[in-house]
Amino acid sequence: MSNFWEKLTAASEKNQSLLCVGLDPVPEQMPPRYASADGDIIAGLLKWNRAVVEATADLVCAYKPNIAFYEALGTPGLELLRQTLALIPPEIPVILDAKRGDIGSTAAAYARACFEQFRADAVTLSPYLGRDSIDAFAAYQGKGLFVLCHTSNPSAGEFQHLEIADWRTLDREPNQPLYIHVARAAVHWSPNVGLVVGATYPETFQAIRQVAPRAWFLVPGIGAQGGDLEGTLRAGLRADGAGLIINSSRGICLAEDPRAAAQNLRDQINRVRATHQSAATAPTSGAPSGEMRPQLQQLILELASLGAIQFGDFTLASGRRSPFYIDLRLLVSRPSLLAQAAAAYADLLNGLTCDRIAGIPYAALPIATAVALAADRPLIYTRKEAKGHGLGKAIEGSWQPGEQVVVIEDLITSGGSILQSVEQLRAAGLVVEDAIVLIDREQGGKENLAAAGVRAHSVFTLREMLDVLTAAGQLSPAKRDEVLNYIRGG
Ligand SMILES: O=P(O)(O)OC[C@H]1O[C@H](OP(=O)(O)OP(=O)(O)O)[C@H](O)[C@@H]1O
Ligand SMILES: O=C(O)c1cc(=O)[nH]c(=O)[nH]1
Numbered sequence: 475m476s477n478f479w480e481k482l483t484a485a486s487e488k489n490q491s492l493l494c495v496g497l498d499p500v501p502e503q504m505p506p507r508y509a510s511a512d513g514d515i516i517a518g519l520l521k522w523n524r525a526v527v528e529a530t531a532d533l534v535c536a537y538k539p540n541i542a543f544y545e546a547l548g549t550p551g552l553e554l555l556r557q558t559l560a561l562i563p564p565e566i567p568v569i570l571d572a573k574r575g576d577i578g579s580t581a582a583a584y585a586r587a588c589f590e591q592f593r594a595d596a597v598t599l600s601p602y603l604g605r606d607s608i609d610a611f612a613a614y615q616g617k618g619l620f621v622l623c624h625t626s627n628p629s630a631g632e633f634q635h636l637e638i639a640d641w642r643t644l645d646r647e648p649n650q651p652l653y654i655h656v657a658r659a660a661v662h663w664s665p666n667v668g669l670v671v672g673a674t675y676p677e678t679f680q681a682i683r684q685v686a687p688r689a690w691f692l693v694p695g696i697g698a699q700g701g702d703l704e705g706t707l708r709a710g711l712r713a714d715g716a717g718l719i720i721n722s723s724r725g726i727c728l729a730e731d732p733r734a735a736a737q738n739l740r741d742q743i744n745r746v747r748a749t750h751q752s753a754a755t756a757p758t759s760g761a762p763s764g765e766m767r768p769q770l771q772q773l774i775l776e777l778a779s780l781g782a783i784q785f786g787d788f789t790l791a792s793g794r795r796s797p798f799y800i801d802l803r804l805l806v807s808r809p810s811l812l813a814q815a816a817a818a819y820a821d822l823l824n825g826l827t828c829d830r831i832a833g834i835p836y837a838a839l840p841i842a843t844a845v846a847l848a849a850d851r852p853l854i855y856t857r858k859e860a861k862g863h864g865l866g867k868a869i870e871g872s873w874q875p876g877e878q879v880v881v882i883e884d885l886i887t888s889g890g891s892i893l894q895s896v897e898q899l900r901a902a903g904l905v906v907e908d909a910i911v912l913i914d915r916e917q918g919g920k921e922n923l924a925a926a927g928v929r930a931h932s933v934f935t936l937r938e939m940l941d942v943l944t945a946a947g948q949l950s951p952a953k954r955d956e957v958l959n960y961i962r963g964g
Contacts, residue, residue, distance in 0.1 A: 477616035478595040478666070481567040482690070486535035486716065492747070493740045494536040494569065494692070496723025497523050497558055498543040503728060516550045523558045526726065529733035533740050536596075537562050538692075538721050540571040559592060567595035569692065569719075573622065575600030575607050582610035589614045596620060598670055598692070601656050605663050605850075612664035618690075619667050621660040623682060624653040626672025626695030653678065654685060661686045661824045662849045668692055671710065673701025673720070679709035683717075684767075688825045691718050696739070697725025703739075707746040715747045770818065770934055774942040776811050780804050783943070785953065792888040797960055800913060802884040806840045815912055816844035818933040819882060822910050823849050826931075829877035830854055832869075832906075834884075834895045841912070842882040854879070856895040868898055875903025886911045886930060889919035893926055913939060916961050936961060 486492060499519040508525065510517035527537070544555035562568055570592055574584040588597045588611070596618025599608050611619050624634055634656075637649040660667050671682055673695035682691070691710055695701035703720070710718050720743055722736075729735035777783060781804060788799040805812040823831070823845070833842025833855035846853035854871030861867060873879070879899055883892050886909075896906045906928060914920060914932035923930045940957060943949035 478567050478618035479616070479690075481565065481595060482535055482618070482719070483716075485566050488565075489532055489534060489740075490744060491533055491535045491740045492716065492718050492720050492743050493534050493736060494538050494719045494721040495526060495530050495534050495726050495736060496571070496694075496721050497526065497537055497539040497727070498723045499523060499554070499727070500543060501547075503724075505728070516547065516554050519547075519554055520557055522727070523554075524561050526732050527558075527561045527563075530726065530736040531563050531566060533733070533736045534566060536567045536569050536719055538569040538571050538723075540723075542571075555592065559594075567618070568593075569596040569598065569618065569620065570594035571598045573598050573600050574611075575603050577603065578606055578610060581607050585610040585614060589617055596668075598622065601660055605659070608660075608663055608667075612666060617666060619664060620670050620690075620692045621656065621663070621667055623657045623660065623669035623691075624671050624675055624678045626674040626699050626701065630672065630675065654681060657682045657686045657689075659850070661689050662820065662851070665825055665827055668719075670694065672699075673703065673706040674699055676702040676705035676709060679706055683710055683712070686824070687821060688712065689717070692721065693718055694721045696720055697722045703742060704746055707743060708750065711747060711750050715750055769814070770938075771942045771946075773811070773814050773818065774934065774939050775946055775948070776808075776814075777802075778943055778948055780808055780811065783939075790887055792890055794887070794917075796887075798957055800885055800915075802841065802912060803837050812840065812844050813848065815841060815933070816848040819845045819910050819912070820849035822931045822933065823851065823880060826880055826908050827878045828880040828908075830871075830873060830879055831882050832856065832879045832895065832899055832904075833882050834891055837884040838882055841884055845882050856898045869902055873902070873904060877904055879904045879906050881906060881909035881928070883909055883911045885913040885915060886919035886923075886932070887915045887917050889922035889930070892919070892923060892928065892930075896923075896926065896928055 499522055501515050504518055504522055508518050508522040539555060539558060544551040547554060559568060570588050572588060576584060588594050597611060598620045599611060601621045608619055624630060634651065634653045636652045638652055638655060639649045640655060657669055660669065668690040669686060671679060671691045671693055673693050693706060696703050707718065722739055726732050726735045782801050784799045785797060788796045790796050805815060828851060830852040831842055831845060833839045833853060835856060835858050839855055842853055842855065854869055854873050856869050881892055881895060886892060892909050899906050908929050908931060909923060910931045912933045914935045916936050920930040940949060940954045944951055944954045
């Protein structure tokens with residue numbers, strides 16, 4: 475198994491653990507029981523690392539050696555790192571804590587060192603130089619890339635808390651701290667990006683989780699640095715009770731009994747996870763939109779206020795009749811709402827394999843353009859009919875055959891419009907396995923796409939939309955039932 479995320483998930487599930495043990499040997503701190511009889515420091519440190527790995531291998535989801543502690547020992551230190559890595563069972567992933575960040579050619583050399591010399595499964599990276607500084611790391615398939623988002627050190631706020639405007643959201647949200655900009659951008663740099671978020675600032679977790687709902691966070695700062703374990707877990711865990719890798723180095727390695735220390739921390743983490751998961755899966759006591767993020771509820775209400783949801787008698791693209799119609803073409807006339815919708819698409823895009831996105835004509839074209847800007851992804855679009863003049867193209871924009879394309883559509887009824895474009899894209903040699911829509915009208919489109927090998931992801935369903943409108947008093951329960959009856963085929 476060479477993919478970091480698969481290894482991480484498998485180890486986490488097998489060992490029932492989100493605990494990562496840091497292997498950061500310092501000669502002066504080495505407990506005397508590991509000292510080598512002949513005074514060989516490196517041999518003593520290796521014995522120490524071996525003891526910690528042997529004592530904890532069935533209790534962790536990962537190990538994290540920080541390369542600084544090995545480099546500080548010179549050439550023998552790098553050999554110590556190599557031997558330490560060889561001690562780690564192959565099914566447990568290794569995150570090499572190297573905090574690399576440099577221009578392209580240097581980054582490529584760093585990436586070779588991490589992934590080819592030390593064969594790490596994942597690495598920590600600094601975002602300061604921007605996207606192209608991680609490209610060389612991202613080129614290694616299936617390696618984890620943990621980008622520093624909010625660090626655990628006392629001066630972390632000096633730059634990371636600076637509040638900065640984002641031109642894409644200027645008119646609808648106040649300036650955001652730099653770490654939020656980093657989280658938002660980095661998760662779109664590669665599907666293999668996770669974030670480093672320190673436990674010494676638990677108040678940052680909620681906001682970071684909101685902009686990176688699916689990402690894994692590597693969490694330093696528990697133990698010797700005094701981080702807040704429970705606060706961190708409560709604010710940072712995903713709804714599935716995973717998504718955090720809690721690191722402890724000194725707290726485990728310097729303990730009299732490293733196994734007992736690791737077991738204790740793993741169990742503490744699991745106790746909070748258990749209550750978190752039961753809270754996340756608890757029935758919402760009839761509260762219709764209990765699971766839906768407030769931003770999405772807001773988006774639905776604003777669509778209604780824009781007049782995008784109408785009731786009457788309409789004929790659809792598929793030829794069906796419908797007692798309601800959702801006109802997302804109106805989004806172009808309210809740019810702030812368009813940006814909000816684009817951010818919701820971008821959240822779903824995160825985590826999908828995607829070389830470029832493809833817009834479906836016509837309603838989705840401005841939406842796909844906004845998604846391209848929000849997610850910083852290149853865009854192509856299909857035409858309903860090839861042009862009879864100019865370049866005569868059926869697909870606009872540039873692409874390479876073999877690239878993975880995620881389709882962006884406004885909404886799905888039968889799925890016919892998406893399938894027509896998917897055929898065009900596949901005929902051009904592109905790979906299409908996923909489509910994202912804002913609204914699934916729940917009329918069989920998702921199933922039709924699945925039969926053609928395309929997974930449809932929706933920001934929300936018709937049912938969820940109706941629930942929000944009814945709860946807000948904007949739709950009568952009778953109208954809601956009438957529409958639900960219609961989509962059930964009644
Ligand atoms: O899932 P389906 O049954 O294909 O229905 C959904 C499609 O219908 C609408 O397009 P339409 O062709 O009406 O309008 P447009 O040209 O403005 O996109 C909508 O924009 C979707 O593309
Ligand atoms: O199925 C369609 O054609 C369709 C439905 C809808 O609600 N809105 C829309 O633009 N098209």
